[in-house]
Amino acid sequence: MITVENVDKHYGDFHALKGIDLEIASGSLTALLGPSGSGKSTLLRVIAGLEVPTSGRVVLDGRDVTNLAPQQRGIGFVFQHYAAFKHMTVRDNVAFGLKIRKKPKAEIKEKTDELLRVVGLDGYQQRYPSQLSGGQRQRMALARALAIEPAVLLLDEPFGALDAQVRAELRTWLRRLHDEVHVTTVLVTHDQEEALDVADTIAVMDAGEIAQSGKPRDLYDAPSSDFVMSFLGPVSRLGEGLVRPHDLEVLLEARDGAREAQVVRVVHLGFEVRVELLLADGNGTSADGVGASEPVVAQITRAEAAALELSAGDIVWVREQLGTRGADGPKAAAA
Amino acid sequence: MSPSLATDNGLSEVPPASPAGPPGCSRLRARPHRRARAGGTGPLGTGVVTIWLSLIVLLPLAAVTAKSFDDGAGRFWDVVTQRQAVNALIFTLVVSLLAAAINAVMGTLVAWVLVRDDFRGKSAVNALIDLPFALPTIVAGLTLIALYGKNSPVGIDVTYTRTAVLLALMFVTLPFVVRSVQPVLLELDREMEEASTSLGASPGQTFRRIVLPNLRPAILSGAALSFARAVGEFGSIVLISGNVPFKTEVSAVYIFKLQESSDNPISASAVSVVLLGVSLLVLIGIRVFERRGDQRA
Numbered sequence: 039m040i041t042v043e044n045v046d047k048h049y050g051d052f053h054a055l056k057g058i059d060l061e062i063a064s065g066s067l068t069a070l071l072g073p074s075g076s077g078k079s080t081l082l083r084v085i086a087g088l089e090v091p092t093s094g095r096v097v098l099d100g101r102d103v104t105n106l107a108p109q110q111r112g113i114g115f116v117f118q119h120y121a122a123f124k125h126m127t128v129r130d131n132v133a134f135g136l137k138i139r140k141k142p143k144a145e146i147k148e149k150t151d152e153l154l155r156v157v158g159l160d161g162y163q164q165r166y167p168s169q170l171s172g173g174q175r176q177r178m179a180l181a182r183a184l185a186i187e188p189a190v191l192l193l194d195e196p197f198g199a200l201d202a203q204v205r206a207e208l209r210t211w212l213r214r215l216h217d218e219v220h221v222t223t224v225l226v227t228h229d230q231e232e233a234l235d236v237a238d239t240i241a242v243m244d245a246g247e248i249a250q251s252g253k254p255r256d257l258y259d260a261p262s263s264d265f266v267m268s269f270l271g272p273v274s275r276l277g278e279g280l281v282r283p284h285d286l287e288v289l290l291e292a293r294d295g296a297r298e299a300q301v302v303r304v305v306h307l308g309f310e311v312r313v314e315l316l317l318a319d320g321n322g323t324s325a326d327g328v329g330a331s332e333p334v335v336a337q338i339t340r341a342e343a344a345a346l347e348l349s350a351g352d353i354v355w356v357r358e359q360l361g362t363r364g365a366d367g368p369k370a371a372a373a
Numbered sequence: 374m375s376p377s378l379a380t381d382n383g384l385s386e387v388p389p390a391s392p393a394g395p396p397g398c399s400r401l402r403a404r405p406h407r408r409a410r411a412g413g414t415g416p417l418g419t420g421v422v423t424i425w426l427s428l429i430v431l432l433p434l435a436a437v438t439a440k441s442f443d444d445g446a447g448r449f450w451d452v453v454t455q456r457q458a459v460n461a462l463i464f465t466l467v468v469s470l471l472a473a474a475i476n477a478v479m480g481t482l483v484a485w486v487l488v489r490d491d492f493r494g495k496s497a498v499n500a501l502i503d504l505p506f507a508l509p510t511i512v513a514g515l516t517l518i519a520l521y522g523k524n525s526p527v528g529i530d531v532t533y534t535r536t537a538v539l540l541a542l543m544f545v546t547l548p549f550v551v552r553s554v555q556p557v558l559l560e561l562d563r564e565m566e567e568a569s570t571s572l573g574a575s576p577g578q579t580f581r582r583i584v585l586p587n588l589r590p591a592i593l594s595g596a597a598l599s600f601a602r603a604v605g606e607f608g609s610i611v612l613i614s615g616n617v618p619f620k621t622e623v624s625a626v627y628i629f630k631l632q633e634s635s636d637n638p639i640s641a642s643a644v645s646v647v648l649l650g651v652s653l654l655v656l657i658g659i660r661v662f663e664r665r666g667d668q669r670a
């Protein structure tokens with residue numbers, strides 16, 4: 039269990055963390071999600087001891103570690119750019135923490151070999167990091183961090199430098215690994231899909247503060263603010279509120295609460311269809327394009343699309359589907 | 374012409390092991406930075422470099438070597454085995470190695486402080502490092518005499534001692550290790566050190582196991598340059614050492630005396646050739662050492 043209590047971090051006169059309170063349950067996989075510069079890495083480094091908080095406490099399993107050097111915390115840290123020991127073979131990289139702990143040779147060898155098998159790098163023992171692909175390097179870094187049997191595993195955008203496909207593979211793999219070894223894990227990411235995919239708990243950070251934390255579903259369904267809502271997936275602005283594309287209903291005639299709109303584009307994405315609409319009153323903008331007449335995006339099923347026979351230029355009516363989110367929307371939560 | 378200039382080690386030709394199969398013999402596999410040396414300049418580049426090196430370095434060296442044998446091999450041997458010549462040579466090598474060793478330690482420390490620490494006047498200190506390069510070495514000698522000579526304002530007189538020679542060498546070779554280590558240290562991935570720390574290594578262990586191995590090639594090549602420079606140093610030594618035979622006389626000064634005072638260019642050449650040969654051996658030795666460490670690492 040990691041407890042972060044009222045942690046502040048100043049860099050000169052820059053306030054990077056503002057009174058962070060966070061509890062991370064033992065054995066959980068928590069994602070720290072937030073835009074660039076929101077303080078995710080800083081918070082992670084404070085937990086690891088690589089950064090000393092200006093004020094506040096960090097408690098690991100009931101032990102106050104705020105003033106403990108990083109090497110005494112028993113925390114595994116995985117960096118975005120691997121931080122591989124370039125001058126050592128894969129085996130020596132993974133064995134590093136064990137050698138520092140002066141474990142017997144045979145034990146070290148057995149353990150590193152086993153870990154390399156777990157991360158799928160068996161047979162690569164004698165290679166140097168430069169002879170591995172990015173994904174392999176990161177798996178080596180993970181094995182290296184796991185070798186010391188850390189109480190806590192911290193990953194700072196571990197897959198950030200990899201391409202989309204390898205990323206997706208590795209995060210599934212990480213989730214499985216986590217289910218096997220059950221080490222308390224905190225994963226920093228700015229990719230909401232990654233967070234929703236692997237985490238038990240998500241903490242969304244914004245400008246040095248925790249905007250909201252909780253189960254992925256709760257955050258998705260009941261975001262506490264427009265910021266959290268727009269960060270967890272695509273949204274469009276419809277009148278006052280934000281709506282998700284799949285919560286929009288496209289109709290062929292005027293109904294209660296529906297707004298007139300013109301179809302700009304119909305995109306077939308295979309299993310679903312994306313309809314881009316321009317509201318007749320010019321009120322619709324996507325959440326990021328402030329004021330600009332960005333199209334409102336609706337996402338409908340293929341069957342619905344076939345029934346509607348939409349094509350560019352058509353006039354339709356659009357409204358938020360009733361009963362999808364009920365009273366849980368951001369407006370309701372904020373009120 | 375020697376094509377070996379472009380591919381100075383056959384190791385870079387070894388293809389990397391296939392990604393799937395387990396890696397084979399690690400001694401033969403190319404290390405990262407060697408592989409990065411692909412993309413050569415082709416025969417034109419090789420040719421230009423060969424001609425250039427020949428004109429600038431090899432021909433003059435060949436000329437002096439030829440000259441040294443003008444009186445025959447027997448005479449050559451007699452000249453270079455004279456006690457004064459041998460003494461000067463041994464002293465030169467020992468004091469140069471000592472200077473290189475001290476530089477390796479202190480130069481690394483200076484580079485470390487310049488890169489990692491923040492203090493007022495840092496850029497001034499940084500600029501100061503190159504001063505020994507810019508100063509005519511005879512001026513360096515005069516400076517040292519002013520401070521550590523007969524009328525030393527600090528009461529330390531080292532003139533005509535071996536310490537004086539070492540001091541002069543330390544002065545003129547200061548920049549080498551600093552300047553070779555500094556860029557490597559700047560580029561060094563700080564996260565490597567943080568990873569080491571998070572894995573339980575103390576600052577000392579991190580330095581020894583992570584930082585030092587990465588700086589090692591730079592330290593060694595800086596030290597090798599210091600050594601080479603020290604072996605040939607003349608100007609800064611000639612005044613303060615007094616050139617006492619069998620004590621503070623270095624080979625460069627001895628050669629100068631042979632040429633100027635005894636008007637004996639053939640003997641001067643002979644001693645030069647030996648100095649050259651021995652320095653070359655030491656430099657090659659350092660390279661081999663460097664490479665071995667590289668492979669073991």
Ligand SMILES: Nc1ncnc2c1ncn2[C@@H]1O[C@H](COP(=O)(O)OP(=O)(O)OP(=O)(O)O)[C@@H](O)[C@H]1O
Binds near residue numbers: 079080228
């Ligand atoms: N050593 C430092 N000195 C000064 N400011 C810093 C330092 N480290 C981080 N900051 C600032 O603190 C803020 C938070 O940085 P942090 O690295 O935690 O962001 P992040 O959420 O990890 O962003 P990213 O997703 O881009 O990695 C940034 O505005 C950054 O400029």
Ligand SMILES: [Mg+2]
Binds near residue numbers: 078195
């Ligand atoms: Mg970051």
